[in-house]
Amino acid sequence: MDEKVLQAELQTKVKKSLSPLFLKYHLDSSNLEAMLKWKPIVLVIGNYSSGKSTLINELLGQDIQRTGQAPTDDSFTIITACGVGEGAKKIPGSTLVNDDTLPFGSFKKFGERFMSHFLMKKMETPILENMAIIDSPGMLDSVTEKDRGYDYMAVLGDLANLADLIVLMFDPHKAGTIKETYTAIRSTLPEKSGEDRIIFVMSRVDECDNLSDLVRSYGALCWNMSQMTGRKDIPHIYLTYAPGEAESSDILAPLAQERDQLMTKIKSAPGFRVNHILEDIDKQVNELQLVCEAMTRFSHRGWQLFAKTSKIAFLCSVLVFFFGDMLIQSAISYPGETLFAALKEGTQNADHFILPACLMALTISLAWFIFSRFVFSGLRKKCAALSQDLVVLDSEYKKNLWTKMQEKVQGLLAKATTRELWAGHSRNLSKIQMFLTSDLQHYYDKIR
Numbered sequence: 001m002d003e004k005v006l007q008a009e010l011q012t013k014v015k016k017s018l019s020p021l022f023l024k025y026h027l028d029s030s031n032l033e034a035m036l037k038w039k040p041i042v043l044v045i046g047n048y049s050s051g052k053s054t055l056i057n058e059l060l061g062q063d064i065q066r067t068g069q070a071p072t073d074d075s076f077t078i079i080t081a082c083g084v085g086e087g088a089k090k091i092p093g094s095t096l097v098n099d100d101t102l103p104f105g106s107f108k109k110f111g112e113r114f115m116s117h118f119l120m121k122k123m124e125t126p127i128l129e130n131m132a133i134i135d136s137p138g139m140l141d142s143v144t145e146k147d148r149g150y151d152y153m154a155v156l157g158d159l160a161n162l163a164d165l166i167v168l169m170f171d172p173h174k175a176g177t178i179k180e181t182y183t184a185i186r187s188t189l190p191e192k193s194g195e196d197r198i199i200f201v202m203s204r205v206d207e208c209d210n211l212s213d214l215v216r217s218y219g220a221l222c223w224n225m226s227q228m229t230g231r232k233d234i235p236h237i238y239l240t241y242a243p244g245e246a247e248s249s250d251i252l253a254p255l256a257q258e259r260d261q262l263m264t265k266i267k268s269a270p271g272f273r274v275n276h277i278l279e280d281i282d283k284q285v286n287e288l289q290l291v292c293e294a295m296t297r298f299s300h301r302g303w304q305l306f307a308k309t310s311k312i313a314f315l316c317s318v319l320v321f322f323f324g325d326m327l328i329q330s331a332i333s334y335p336g337e338t339l340f341a342a343l344k345e346g347t348q349n350a351d352h353f354i355l356p357a358c359l360m361a362l363t364i365s366l367a368w369f370i371f372s373r374f375v376f377s378g379l380r381k382k383c384a385a386l387s388q389d390l391v392v393l394d395s396e397y398k399k400n401l402w403t404k405m406q407e408k409v410q411g412l413l414a415k416a417t418t419r420e421l422w423a424g425h426s427r428n429l430s431k432i433q434m435f436l437t438s439d440l441q442h443y444y445d446k447i448r
């Protein structure tokens, strides 16, 4: 099946069936909707002057990005193909974040300063027909959020979240010792992207004087990587160079093939888009399912308490109906004849029922007040304190998911009103389970 058609089908499905559920449980699905809106994205990030822009220019066969020694670029630039009948042009960030057809609406939150460092370049190139490539400001050592004027790491995280491939670039001069690179590898990227969506590249290898110099730089990068990722297994690091910049040497000859592999990998990013969308839907719907499961169990316990309270309230209201007016009569000598006495004498009329009916209504109202004010809010607090009891954590996957979602559930419980009892959580849970077991599998089957 055509991937674009499948993406459109998924977009409709998410919008119609899943988004209302995410909204109901106060979960953010905006990244899913954003990802479904547009074309596949390759994000190029890394140390300053590591050759990001040079690599992009080469890939596109045009000098579209400025290059140079020392930090050169301070903007996030989205480069993509012109639309039908459109010429090459630049679109400013303020327009991009307000364009509903693009996935950057949520980037408005990063403020004016960011928007002046955000732009799109449209150019004529067949490679970008079904792909966009994002060039980014180089990562620096001694820069703070204040210096940049916006939260660079957060922007990077949100772009990484949308990207199908992240190319993380180093060079032999500074093999991974940059502070922002460390933060990106240590926390931003693992939170916002999948391990399999990141490739590591060491560029400018022609600048190594000889093979042993290259091996030393490569070793230093591997060592730094293992420190940064906390992993023992070192991922593949593509060694590359820009032929336009490099003078031919013995160490470059065997790397030509690796260079081609890197270019092929970047160009093949669009092929993973639908799979990535499905993975993201899968992950987020599982989170939604866990939250819904907790709320279903909470509302079930609420119903049990409500049933108990109702039974007691019914019993009390029957007693009050028949005998309540007797108590009042003994205190204030009203009414002249109680309902019970009138029933016994056979003299009852409609007037005898007015006070008992009022007392009965009062008792039911009082019971509801006690339930909502004390019983229900007691349950709410108890469930929030022992929220893990609301879910069955029968696998490591669910335990990890719960660590992430527990706070969300506690937030929902803190705000829960008695309306939660009628909110249809178990019906929602069935819908979610149905989606995961049937619909999602069906989509996975389509791309296999």
Ligand SMILES: Nc1nc2c(ncn2[C@@H]2O[C@H](COP(=O)(O)OP(=O)(O)OP(=O)(O)O)[C@@H](O)[C@H]2O)c(=O)[nH]1
Residues within 6 Å of the ligand: 047, 048, 049, 050, 051, 052, 053, 054, 055, 066, 067, 068, 069, 070, 071, 072, 073, 074, 136, 137, 138, 139, 203, 204, 205, 206, 207, 240, 241, 242, 243, 245, 246
């Ligand atoms: N010798 C050599 N020089 C390169 C190579 N790649 C890039 N350069 C040079 O290195 C410098 C930095 O390259 P850029 O492409 O501007 O690096 P960048 O990562 O985009 O830098 P910022 O945008 O500042 O973060 C430029 O002067 C390039 O000409 C390479 O493979 N070999």
Ligand SMILES: [Mg+2]
Residues within 6 Å of the ligand: 052, 053, 054, 065, 066, 067, 072, 073, 135, 136, 138
């Ligand atoms: Mg650059």
